Amino acid sequence: MALLIAQLLTGLANAAALFLVASGLSLIFGVTRIVNFAHGSFYMLGAFIGYSLMQVLPGHFWFWASVLLAGIAVGLIGVIVEICVLRPVYKAPELFQLVATFGVILVIQDLALLVWGAEDVLGPRAPGLKGIIRIMGEPVPKYDLALIAITPFVLFGLWYLLTKTRIGILVRAATQDREMVGALGVNQAWLFTGVFFLGAALAGLGGAIQLPKGGADLMMDFNILAAIFVVVVIGGMGSLPGAYVAAVLISVLNVFGVSYLPQSTLVLMFVVMAVVLMIKPYGLFGREEVAGEHGQVGEPERPIKPADARGRMIVGCLIAALALLPMFDSTFLTILITDILIFCLFAASLHFLLGLGGLVSFGHAAFFGSGAYVAALLVSHAGTPMELAFLLAPLGAGMAAVIIGWMCIRLTGVYFAMLTMAFAQLLWSLVFQWGEFTGGDDGMVDIWPAEWLSTTNAYYYFTLVVGVGAIILLRHVAHSPFGYALRASRDSERQAEATGINTKHVRWAAFAFAGAMAGVAGGLFVFSKGSVFPTELEIAKSFDGLIVVFLGGVKTLSGGVVGGASLELIKDFLTRFEFWRLSLGVLIIVVVILAPEGIVGTVRKLAEHAGWMRSKNAREVTGDE
Amino acid sequence: MSEVLRVENLYKTFGGIHAVEDVSFSVAEGELLALIGPNGAGKTTCFNMLMGQLKPTSGQVYLRGENITGMPPRKVWRMGVGRTFQITATYQSMTVIENIQMALMSYHHRVFSIVPYAHKLYREEALQLLELVGMVEQAERACAILAYGDLKRLELAIALCHEPSLLLMDEPTAGMAPKERIKLMQLTADIVRERKISVLFTEHDMDVVFAHSHHIMVLNRGELIANGSANDIRNNPKVQEVYLGGGHLFAKDEVQPNA
Amino acid sequence: MLDLKSIESYYGKAHILSDLSFSIGAGEVVSLLGRNGAGKTTTMKSIMQMVIPKGGSVSFLGSDITGLATHKVAKMGLGYVPEDRRIFTDLTILENLEVGRQPPRDGGYEWSVEALFELFPNLKERQKNRGKEMSGGEQQMLTIARTLMGNPKLLLLDEPSEGIAPVIIEQMAETILRLKSEGMSILLSEQNLHFARLVADRAIIIESGTKKFDATFAELDAHPDVRDAYLSV
Incomplete structure (x- = not known):
């Protein structure tokens, strides 16, 4: 009994930081509709800044002042991010901003490495609160x-601020x-900035306040x-009490999980989330998200038509060029293009879901x-x-998608995104923790292709045929009645x-x-590398x-x-430099700001503008023939 | 005339509030029936129960004698009911003709087909439907750039693609200019007369209602308070009180600003 | 008070308003007439700078407001009531009014919640209710009241009679006439000629984004051809 209470208290204490960070995320999402991937980075910055402040500011008072100052400092960093990175892209299509925040993650990772080094730091104990108290002996x-x-x-x-003050009323109105x-005369630009400050500050506070229990490292984000x-x-988007209850629930369960079911710790919270969303699709305290009719931005999508003769010829030439590649006899280049083809197929399968179906999966x-x-397990076991x-690889992946899809497609928008991520994490933690079957962290090795595909060039042609074939299949389906029905939905x-x-x-x-198509890419991948590690299932x-x-x-x-x-090529180039994350992050942010319609959309627009390409669609859209 | 739709004692309760209370009526073949009433009277709730978007708390809905109560919208559609929406619902990323082809593909059970090119399927049929609503020249335009009135006509064409026996139109002329309103309703009336389709519609524009309905029902606070011809409704004192208004403000000489 | 000079406005690529000019004097109620798609809403949004005109200028109370941020335009005393109401459905009526509140402008009328409740008695009864629990007519009242909380000097009403029951339209007319009698300047866009005639002093007719007529209703009656050509009543 006493142990139970002690564990409960530990869980409640762990919930503090989690609640602070999560409430900040919820607040930012509620008002700006931005899923801020960089929120974990704000948390990490809070921890590092708090640590540095505590090093120079000793004593009782200064410990707590450092926590507060760390929060304010991170809030200000949030303001810089909001003004420099997000303001230029508020008008971009929905969810596009999360790409920008991903760029911010990379930048902050390298900056933190630069400032605080690669070593983990141990948080200082809080002055005056170093000891323990015995509660029923524990x-x-x-x-x-x-x-x-x-x-x-x-x-x-926070509750008071949001419900009882004028600022809070304005924030809630802006959410809608x-x-x-x-x-109505409110400067919403500054309202956004203010909310970003508060949200980032809460994350920073969370990072600083957990220092005595945890510390700071570069993986925290x-x-x-x-x-x-x-x-x-779990708490429900935008609900503060919900975030609190959920933080407590997760933290307490985690403490119990560690003691009684140690192999379940990573899976546990995703199982809880899946169960909650099955019963209450919008979280414990959340309300149904009604897709707003305002705030829809960006040009409408254009009608699609299968490629015309010219388009087919260009693609044909490209494939022919790729087929000639092994003649250059550069193993490096052949392997690079193999990797790119595999990644392109993966991206194309996600694009099918996201572009045509509007289904933003965070767990593809x-x-x-x-x-x-599936392929690796079959081969080795x-x-x-x-x-x-x-x-069997795509079949296995397809089966997984049938099961996960059945549970996810009931939800839409951000909830769908989150649930897909939860299931992906669940799979990941399964693979990670079930070491004797999947090799766990050490992955699975020695998964090589059959004899006739064993040379680099043979496997390259195999990838070219299968990969390009699968991409063409995806495109064809987009033009088929099923693809149309998906767009209609x-x-x-x-x-x-x-x-x-x-x-x-249709969505299912x-x-x-x-x-299944992502599974094809996975199958190609495992035999090209001869191994697979849990990182292939990761959020990243x-x-x-x-x-x-x-x-x-x-x-x-x-x-x-x-x-x-493009990304694979750029990554291949940039990773040769020391601070490649920083460069890549900045590059992503710049592209996001300069080309909010993406590379293809922007190129198409420029081409039309310059008069090189007067696509049939463009004529129809503007009716200026 | 045979009966197409029969509604018996329909009730809908939201958290203790009666949104629709004991509504019964029927629609005969080829009849244009208008459902009018103040905002919040329960018109849209009624509509959504007929089309399956909402399940009635109690009561029954029969289509040509078959009980369709609680069926999901897509099944009700297959039974031969078409609908247009108050806020237009079209596929913005497709061309005008593809919007209709999509409905035709669904009608012919081709939704899960992945072999043929969708834009080549049922083009002729789709063009005929566009012809019917006078939009053939716009067939290849992107739906996203259509004028509002054209969107409404496109919706009508979509609703007609499976040769329905009943059309449900929720405020078909909302947001249109007076002349367009009359034109659209005239078009609708012509089409349904020719094809013997019955129409149930809600509407706020009394000119449209009085000109184009055979029969009018008035809903107030979830209850049917009147059911009759245009003349009956116009002269019904209860309807004047809750909906039509006395019309006194529109008599210019009686206007007394800041009285 | 408000002066539009040769406005050119685009919506995406579509050219909506071209060479549109008109002005509104203090205390005047002007109705902007035209059929759907004629550019009435775009005119309203161009005045508020929610759509920024690519040519021409808008000036209000003598200063050029073209290209200014919308919230600054609102702060200068332009009150916008959108066509589709856009009340904050998750907020209570009182909170909705609070969002619209702005400090009084010198020399202007100062609205209080009580004064607005007197003007719209329905709202008073339901002040603690959330926006989404209200009927369409009540929402229309609330959106006007919310804008009045900003003590505007010129009220822009975009199709206030659209989609509401005739009996509510009558109440709406009464309200507008009362505001007029208190000296409020109003620009209202309408398709309902009866309604416009009842409340407005002057009619501006636009078609395809250009002005076709600008005179009193008496003059409009003297030109039935204009009425038939552009209003199609």
Whole structure:
């Protein structure tokens, strides 16, 4: 009993930082509609800045002052990010901004490395709260009790600010209709900046306040990201009490998990999230998201037509050029292009879901990884021949997508995104923690292709045929009745349902199909590398996919492929430098600001502007023939 | 005339509030029936229950004698009911003709087909429907750039693609200029007369209602308070009170600013 | 008070307003007539700088406001009531009014919540209710009241009679006439000629984004050809 209470208290104390960070994320999302991937980075900065301040400011008072100052400092950094990075892209298509925030993550990672070095730092203990108190015989750190006491005050303060003050009313009004708030004389630009300050400051506070319990390291940003997304989703987007309850729930369960089911710790929170969303699709305290009719920005998508003779010729030439590549006899180049083809297929499969279906999946890597792992497991545990294992890879990934899709497609928008991420994490933690079967962190090795494909060039041709074939298949399906039905379900669910289309089944089938295609990419991947590691299932991999689809251009059919190829090439070039993350992050941000319609969209626009390309669609759209 | 739609004792309750209370009526073949009433009277709720977007708390809906209560919209559609929306719902990323082709593909059970090119399917049929609403020249235009009145006509063409026996139109002329309103309703009336389609529509424009309905029902606070011909409704004192208004403000001499 | 000079406005690539000029004097109620798609809403948005005109200028109370941020335009005393109401459905009526509140302008009338409740008694009864619990007519009242909280000197009403029951339209007319009697300048866009005639002093007719007529209603009656050509009543 006593142990139980002690564990409960530990959980409550751990919830403090989680709640602070998650409430900041929720606040920023609520008002700006930006899913701020960089929120974990703000948390990490809070920890590092707090640590540095505590080094120079000793004593009781200065400890707490350092925590506050760290929060304010991070808030100001948030303001800089908002003004320099996000303001220029508010008008870009929905969710495009998350690409910019991803750029911010990379920049902050390298900057933190530059300033604080690669070593983990141990947080200083809080002066005056170093000891423990015995509660029913069990030791409980005093600092934990302090945290437990502080959190409700923060919650109350935030609640009061949002519901009782004029600022709070304005913030809630802006959450719903920013333009109208502006038309009523409120400077919404500064309202956004203010909200960003507060949200970032909360993340910074969270980072600083957990120092005595944790410390600071360069992995903190990604490590907390999944947890805070989970908290926000379980609690309900935009609900502060919800974020608190969810933070407590997750933290307490985690403490118990560590003691009683140590192998479950990574999976646990995603299982909880999945269960909650099954029962309450909008979280414990969330309300149904009604897609606003205002705030929809960007030009409408153009009608699509299969490539004309000229387009086919260009693609044909490109493929022919790729087929000639091994003649240069550069193993390096051949391997690079193999990697790019695989990644392009992965990106194209995500683009199918995201571009045509409007289904923003944050967990598409799950199916890439499933494909890879299915093949690897079959080869190493069942001695399956490579050809069969390769065929079963997309089947396995497709099956996973059927099951996960069934649970996810009931939700839309950000909730759908979060749930897909949760399931992807679930798969990841399964692979990661089930070491005896999957090799865990050490991955699976010695998964080589069959004899006839064993040379680099042979496998290159194999990848070229399968990869390009799968990409063409994806494109063809986009032009088929099924592809049209998918777009119809996205454009107007009301009309689609009222004309006999089962939009849920259409989305489900699309999800499964895209998953299977990602599985093909995974299968190609595992045999090209001869190994697979859990990183292929990670959030970072899913994010990579998202980034390239957005960078390539969501509203253009070739966006995924072009984005995939560009990013891989750039990455290959940049990773030769020491601070490549910084350069890549800055590059991404610059592209986002200069080309909000993605590479393909922007090139198309420029070409039309210059008169090189007067596409049929353009004429129809402007009617200026 | 045979009966196309029969609604019996329909109720809908939202958290203890009766949105629709004991509504019964029927629609005969080829009849244009208008459902009018103040905002919040329950017109749209009624509509959504007929089309399956909402499940009634109690009561039954029959289409040509078959019970369709609680069926999802897509099944109701397959039974032969078409609908147009108050706020237009079209596929913005497609061309005008593709919007209709999509509905035709669904009608012919081709939604999950991945082999043919969609834009080549059922073009002729789609062109005929466009011809019907006078939009053939616009067939290849992007739907996103259509004028509002054209969107409404496109919706009508979509709703007609499976040769429905009943059309449900939710404020078909909202947001249109007076002349366009009359034109659209005239077009609708012509089409349905020729094809013996029944129409149930809601509307705020009394000119449209009085000119184009065979029959008018008035809904107020979820209850049907009147059901009759245009003349009956116009002269019904209860309807004047809750909906039509006395018309006194529109008699110029009676205007007394700041009285 | 308000002066538009040769406005050119675009919506994306579409050229909506061309060479549109007109002005509104203090205390005047002017109705902007024209059929759907004629450019009425774009005119309103161009005045508010929600659509920034690519040519011409808009000046208000003698200063050029072209290209100014919308919130600054609002702060100068232009009150915009959008066509589609756009009330904050998650906020209560009182909170909706609070969003619209601005400090009084010198010399201007100062609206208080009480004064507005007197003007719109329905709102008073339901002041603690959330926006989404209100009927369309009540929402229309609220959106006007919300804008009045900013103590505007010129009210822009975009199709206030659209989509509401005739009986509510009558109340709306009464309200507008009362505001007029208190000296408010109003520009209202309308398709309902009856309604416009009832409340406005002057009619401006636009078609395809250009002005076709600008005179009193008496003069409009003397030109039935104009009425038939552009209003198609």
